[in-house]
Amino acid sequence: MRPTQAPFPATRLRRLRSSDALRRLTRQTSLSVDDLIWPVFVRDGEGIEEPVSSMPGVLRRSVDLIGAAAREAQAMGIPAICIFPYTDPALKTELCEEAWNPDNLANRAIRAIKAAAPDIAVMTDIALDPYNALGHDGIVRDGIIVNDETVDALVKMALAQAEAGADLLGPSDMMDGRIAAMRGALETAGHTDVSILSYAAKYASAFYGPFRDAVGASGALKGDKKTYQMDPGNSDEALRLIERDLREGADMVMVKPGLAYLDICRRVKDTFGAPTYAYQVSGEYAMIEAAAQNGWIDGEKVMLESLMAFKRAGCDGILTYFAPRVAQLLQG
Numbered sequence: 001m002r003p004t005q006a007p008f009p010a011t012r013l014r015r016l017r018s019s020d021a022l023r024r025l026t027r028q029t030s031l032s033v034d035d036l037i038w039p040v041f042v043r044d045g046e047g048i049e050e051p052v053s054s055m056p057g058v059l060r061r062s063v064d065l066i067g068a069a070a071r072e073a074q075a076m077g078i079p080a081i082c083i084f085p086y087t088d089p090a091l092k093t094e095l096c097e098e099a100w101n102p103d104n105l106a107n108r109a110i111r112a113i114k115a116a117a118p119d120i121a122v123m124t125d126i127a128l129d130p131y132n133a134l135g136h137d138g139i140v141r142d143g144i145i146v147n148d149e150t151v152d153a154l155v156k157m158a159l160a161q162a163e164a165g166a167d168l169l170g171p172s173d174m175m176d177g178r179i180a181a182m183r184g185a186l187e188t189a190g191h192t193d194v195s196i197l198s199y200a201a202k203y204a205s206a207f208y209g210p211f212r213d214a215v216g217a218s219g220a221l222k223g224d225k226k227t228y229q230m231d232p233g234n235s236d237e238a239l240r241l242i243e244r245d246l247r248e249g250a251d252m253v254m255v256k257p258g259l260a261y262l263d264i265c266r267r268v269k270d271t272f273g274a275p276t277y278a279y280q281v282s283g284e285y286a287m288i289e290a291a292a293q294n295g296w297i298d299g300e301k302v303m304l305e306s307l308m309a310f311k312r313a314g315c316d317g318i319l320t321y322f323a324p325r326v327a328q329l330l331q332g
């Protein structure tokens with residue numbers, strides 16, 4: 001209910017904007033380092049830090065360097081790091097067996113981070129695309145992305161990640177029934193405290209372009225992901241997906257991409273009150289960086305304003321490639 005306002009001049013809404021002190025005092029939303037999950041790219045080799053060309057400022061690091069990066073993030077107070085592997089094309093197959101290899105790149109990175117920075121939470125991505133010769137998040141048979149066979153593969157992948165020490169599993173595949181299957185398998189295997197942050201409302205978006213370059217999936221992918229990722233025109237369907245995933249055992253839920261889907265974040269938070277995250281995806285990051293590099297916007301200010309928008313829309317946290325830069329700024 002909106003209280004009736006006294007007429008002008010009793011109500012001068014500018015009064016509370018008149019000084020920095022009053023603006024701080026009346027600010028409803030704040031951004032904190034506690035809100036950040038930092039997505040990182042890992043690759044094979046040793047001593048390698050290579051730039052991702054479509055994401056200025058973002059690196060692919062070899063596993064031996066990922067521990068140090070995590071330790072720095074931990075020292076800056078970032079609560080979680082999320083691993084994405086750039087898999088050697090020679091390891092990609094149509095059945096995606098590398099996805100549940102206990103010694104694959106992602107699982108080695110989990111162990112390296114756990115050893116170097118035991119207090120930072122390690123999040124993973126669960127989808128077959130980095131391991132799939134056909135570039136899709138699921139197994140492809142006769143041109144169709146098959147649901148149930150993919151779920152079986154994803155469960156094996158989830159167990160291998162939990163075994164390696166992951167704290168937060170992030171299914172990003174959009175198959176039906178995967179959360180229940182993973183939760184059941186985790187319980188049976190004794191991983192009762194491994195959390196699931198479901199990419200529950202994930203849209204078939206053009207904003208993922210730079211990411212697919214970063215993990216080397218662009219070349220393999222034929223066609224699009226519209227038979228499993230959501231149609232950008234839909235909003236009610238996001239609520240049905242979130243409700244379903246929470247019921248199946250997800251602990252936290254995500255909306256992805258971020259800035260173009262803030263209405264979805266708000267509806268999800270208002271409807272379920274569950275821990276809600278947004279992913280400020282690669283294309284969003286690239287747009288801000290590109291404009292900033294051209295001197296067209298103040299990159300730092302736009303970065304902070306965009307992240308604040310997620311908080312204002314009801315998100316509890318944000319996956320963002322800006323995480324270390326934000327942490328540094330907030331530390332002053």
Ligand code: PBG
Nearest residue numbers: 127137172207208211281282283
């Ligand atoms: C894999 C996955 C993708 C992203 C996160 N996990 C790409 C996709 O679905 O095609 C995108 C992240 C980003 O763009 O930053 N399923």
